Amino acid sequence: MLLYKAWAETRVRFFAGLIAACIVCVYNIHVHAWQVEMWTHDMQNPNGYHFSWMPLGIHNYGWYLWQYLYNNYLQQVWALFALLFAFGGLIRERSSGTVLFSLGLPVSRRRWLFTRLAVAVLESIALSLFAVLVVVIGSAVIHQSYSLTQVLLHTALMVAAGVFIIAFGNFCYTLFPGNYLCLILTLVLLGVPYLLLQTYMQHLRYFGRTTWLRYFDFAHAMAGPWLLNWTTVPWMTLLATWMLTAAFAGIAVAYGDRVDY
Amino acid sequence: MEIALTTSGINQQQSSWSKGRALVGKAWKESRGRFYAALALLTALVVYAVLTSPGFLARYNARFPDKPLIYSVYVWSGLFHYALQGLWILAAFVIALGGLAREKATGVSLFTLGLPVRRQHLFLIRATVAWTESIALGLASALLVPILSFLVGESYPVAQALAFGVLMSAGGLVILAFGLLISEIFEGEFTGPVVGLCTLTAVFLSYKAHTFHGWNVFDVMSTTASIDPTTQLLTGAVPWTGLVICLLVSLGLFLTTSVVIRARDL
Amino acid sequence: MGVVIETVALKKTYGKHEAVRGLNLSVRAGSVCAFLGQNGAGKSSTIKMLLGMIHPTSGTGSIFGHRIDREKESLLIRQKAAFVAEDKRLYDYMSVAQIIRFTKAFFPRWNHDLERRLLEQFELPTERRIGQLSKGMRTKLALLLGFTRGCELLILDEPTEGLDPAAIEDVLQIVVSLAAEGTTVFFSSHQIAEVEQVADHVLMIDRGKLVLDAPMDQVKEQYRHIQAVFPEPVEERDFRVPGIEKVRTEGRTVSLVASHNVDSILEHVRMLRAGSIDVLPVSLKEIFLEKVKSR
Numbered sequence: 084m085l086l087y088k089a090w091a092e093t094r095v096r097f098f099a100g101l102i103a104a105c106i107v108c109v110y111n112i113h114v115h116a117w118q119v120e121m122w123t124h125d126m127q128n129p130n131g132y133h134f135s136w137m138p139l140g141i142h143n144y145g146w147y148l149w150q151y152l153y154n155n156y157l158q159q160v161w162a163l164f165a166l167l168f169a170f171g172g173l174i175r176e177r178s179s180g181t182v183l184f185s186l187g188l189p190v191s192r193r194r195w196l197f198t199r200l201a202v203a204v205l206e207s208i209a210l211s212l213f214a215v216l217v218v219v220i221g222s223a224v225i226h227q228s229y230s231l232t233q234v235l236l237h238t239a240l241m242v243a244a245g246v247f248i249i250a251f252g253n254f255c256y257t258l259f260p261g262n263y264l265c266l267i268l269t270l271v272l273l274g275v276p277y278l279l280l281q282t283y284m285q286h287l288r289y290f291g292r293t294t295w296l297r298y299f300d301f302a303h304a305m306a307g308p309w310l311l312n313w314t315t316v317p318w319m320t321l322l323a324t325w326m327l328t329a330a331f332a333g334i335a336v337a338y339g340d341r342v343d344y
Numbered sequence: 345m346e347i348a349l350t351t352s353g354i355n356q357q358q359s360s361w362s363k364g365r366a367l368v369g370k371a372w373k374e375s376r377g378r379f380y381a382a383l384a385l386l387t388a389l390v391v392y393a394v395l396t397s398p399g400f401l402a403r404y405n406a407r408f409p410d411k412p413l414i415y416s417v418y419v420w421s422g423l424f425h426y427a428l429q430g431l432w433i434l435a436a437f438v439i440a441l442g443g444l445a446r447e448k449a450t451g452v453s454l455f456t457l458g459l460p461v462r463r464q465h466l467f468l469i470r471a472t473v474a475w476t477e478s479i480a481l482g483l484a485s486a487l488l489v490p491i492l493s494f495l496v497g498e499s500y501p502v503a504q505a506l507a508f509g510v511l512m513s514a515g516g517l518v519i520l521a522f523g524l525l526i527s528e529i530f531e532g533e534f535t536g537p538v539v540g541l542c543t544l545t546a547v548f549l550s551y552k553a554h555t556f557h558g559w560n561v562f563d564v565m566s567t568t569a570s571i572d573p574t575t576q577l578l579t580g581a582v583p584w585t586g587l588v589i590c591l592l593v594s595l596g597l598f599l600t601t602s603v604v605i606r607a608r609d610l
Numbered sequence: 611m612g613v614v615i616e617t618v619a620l621k622k623t624y625g626k627h628e629a630v631r632g633l634n635l636s637v638r639a640g641s642v643c644a645f646l647g648q649n650g651a652g653k654s655s656t657i658k659m660l661l662g663m664i665h666p667t668s669g670t671g672s673i674f675g676h677r678i679d680r681e682k683e684s685l686l687i688r689q690k691a692a693f694v695a696e697d698k699r700l701y702d703y704m705s706v707a708q709i710i711r712f713t714k715a716f717f718p719r720w721n722h723d724l725e726r727r728l729l730e731q732f733e734l735p736t737e738r739r740i741g742q743l744s745k746g747m748r749t750k751l752a753l754l755l756g757f758t759r760g761c762e763l764l765i766l767d768e769p770t771e772g773l774d775p776a777a778i779e780d781v782l783q784i785v786v787s788l789a790a791e792g793t794t795v796f797f798s799s800h801q802i803a804e805v806e807q808v809a810d811h812v813l814m815i816d817r818g819k820l821v822l823d824a825p826m827d828q829v830k831e832q833y834r835h836i837q838a839v840f841p842e843p844v845e846e847r848d849f850r851v852p853g854i855e856k857v858r859t860e861g862r863t864v865s866l867v868a869s870h871n872v873d874s875i876l877e878h879v880r881m882l883r884a885g886s887i888d889v890l891p892v893s894l895k896e897i898f899l900e901k902v903k904s905r
Contacts, residue, residue, distance in 0.1 A: 180699035
């Protein structure tokens with residue numbers, strides 16, 4: 084029943100997420116031919132842009148899917164909706180006036196929280212799998228072939244690394260509930276370190292160097308390398324992600340236990 | 345006990361003024377958290393973009409020496425036509441959320457509606473405060489560009505930045521009006537933002553995919569039609585047609601919202 | 611009869627404001643206990659502490675022997691106690707049937723017969739969404755969800771607020787019948803007449819402290835309003851006798867509210883050479899007003 088309640092409270096966001104993921108996937112699949120034509124023209128033009136990845140982009144549809152979906156737009160849409168799925172809970176019920184009814188039930192505050200987070204994770208997984216379905220159908224429409232295994236592996240990696248976003252979103256909403264402030268504030272708190280870290284890591288990669296901060300480059304970890312196998316999965320970053328996830332969940336639990344309703 | 349009933353004109357004017365001030369104060373208090381958070385977000389973006397520009401430009405120009413990227417092009421294509429515009433749209437949309445529909449969900453709409461204020465008046469004040477805030481966001485973030493450019497040894501004309509900021513905010517009135525309409529239709533805390541952002545994304549991508557043609561609010565906001573192709577600075581021609589269409593669309597959305605508010609049972 | 615609810619020096623402070631100050635109350639099993647107090651007296655804070663919704667600043671409490679300040683034990687309390695809050699807001703997006711199904715899932719001893727009977731009696735449309743119900747219907751639904759849980763203890767905060775007189779009568783009868791079956795009822799209300807009708811024990815709280823804790827019969831039996839007229843004006847200080855709660859003098863007329871020791875008080879009044887003495891029963895409302903005003 085708690086699962087049902089959590090689902091009922093987030094289903095609109097979930098269906099909106101499906102639509103957003105569908106739009107992003109369909110758009111990128113739709114413009115694939117146009118992109119390839121543009122890159123081919125650039126490669127053939129001595130004065131055009133020649134990036135090292137262009138031949139790969141032209142000849143390998145799988146790479147294109149990875150670059151434009153799992154390393155960019157789909158990842159961002161997924162992250163945004165994972166965040167939205169995490170918003171809510173007893174703190175939100177306080178403003179809607181139903182918190183005393185919920186707390187009057189023989190359910191511990193932790194169970195309320197973990198049920199809701201479990202539903203958020205399940206919805207995020209479903210969202211990512213729906214995107215795979217769209218990719219499968221869309222790619223068939225444009226007659227392009229790719230490795231379904233790689234798409235599924237990238238999906239799994241995106242969710243496994245992105246679970247931190249759910250914990251972080253819940254943590255932010257617990258501290259700054261309601262009135263839409265939480266959405267922008269979470270984007271600031273996620274986005275600013277993300278931007279700084281991205282720049283720093285790109286700078287280091289340009290010079291062929293690396294640092295321990297790479298374990299916290301979650302966006303990079305969510306995308307993973309283009310070709311994924313057990314040895315190329317960023318295990319250390321995943322571990323760091325999961326530890327941070329546990330930390331944020333723990334803080335949310337401790338705070339939730341102490342709040343007076 | 346004497347009860348004095350006054351119908352003095354001066355007192356009515358003062359009463360209107362104090363009512364207006366109270367409503368503006370309420371709208372500001374409800375949205376200031378979002379405003380400051382959005383300001384922090386846009387500031388962070390501009391700071392990041394400008395301070396990392398020397399390194400980016402150096403690497404780019406070393407890579408493509410026959411197609412050097414100049415600073416003004418970097419600013420326009422990276423900020424005014426891309427990231428800054430995108431985040432401003434997100435910020436303006438979120439700032440527009442709230443209103444009577446949301447108050448109904450939290451149970452305070454009856455108190456608000458019990459005040460001697462017309463619903464349209466409440467909406468107008470909220471819309472005005474939201475537009476003022478979004479203009480402030482646009483101008484503040486745009487003006488940061490020339491200020492910070494100085495720190496990295498580049499220069500960007502203040503007038504250009506100001507003009508881009510003004511045009512982004514003016515054209516972006518459509519986004520704000522859309523956000524206001526969505527907020528008055530959907531009561532749920534997340535339904536409105538999610539539906540609105542999905543719609544905006546769908547429209548944006550439809551333009552990019554050339555499914556939609558003609559007037560494009562995103563291009564009007566970045567004045568794509570009025571910039572020099574080499575420097576990507578404004579040529580001086582104001583995109584009146586695009587702006588007028590933006591204004592008309594915004595007016596249409598405002599009127600629709602007004603009708604929704606008046607007709608709705610709260 | 612054992613004690614179901616017990617608090618020892620229970621205290622709750624919000625910043626500098628002491629909402630509940632050293633509360634020592636006990637509620638016996640099987641009783642219908644009314645918890646009275648003015649607005650802001652500390653009733654809701656006390657109830658919320660009992661159910662673990664807010665944390666006591668100090669002091670202890672227990673329900674069915676389970677500590678109220680321990681999460682695990684609080685869970686056990688809520689399995690045995692049904693709570694209906696003052697703000698009877700429910701999940702707007704669920705229908706009546708859905709929220710009944712939802713709540714039922716937590717209470718294995720759910721009373722299905724009572725549920726059916728109340729659905730009919732309260733005329734609740736099962737397929738309608740809660741957001742579309744009137745305030746009165748939401749109140750009835752919230753009460754139904756409380757009454758049918760099959761719990762040993764019912765905690766009700768302003769149960770009849772927003773109900774019409776007929777519905778109030780129905781609710782009070784249900785409370786009485788549940789009490790007759792052995793359910794302990796602990797309820798707060800501002801409707802003194804209803805309290806007099808159903809309660810067999812009264813707890814009165816004022817500014818966070820208990821000012822009255824007595825069986826209803828005892829209150830009604832022992833409290834008396836004594837009006838005496840004297841040949842000459844008398845002073846209030848002439849009436850410092852145990853049992854006198856309140857003295858009001860208006861010239862030669864003296865009004866006394868006595869909580870006990872009435873015979874001795876009458877003896878004392880006669881000694882002061884009162885011309886006429888009237889002894890009248892005191893209503894619970896008057897007792898309430900005297901208790902909260904006198905402090």
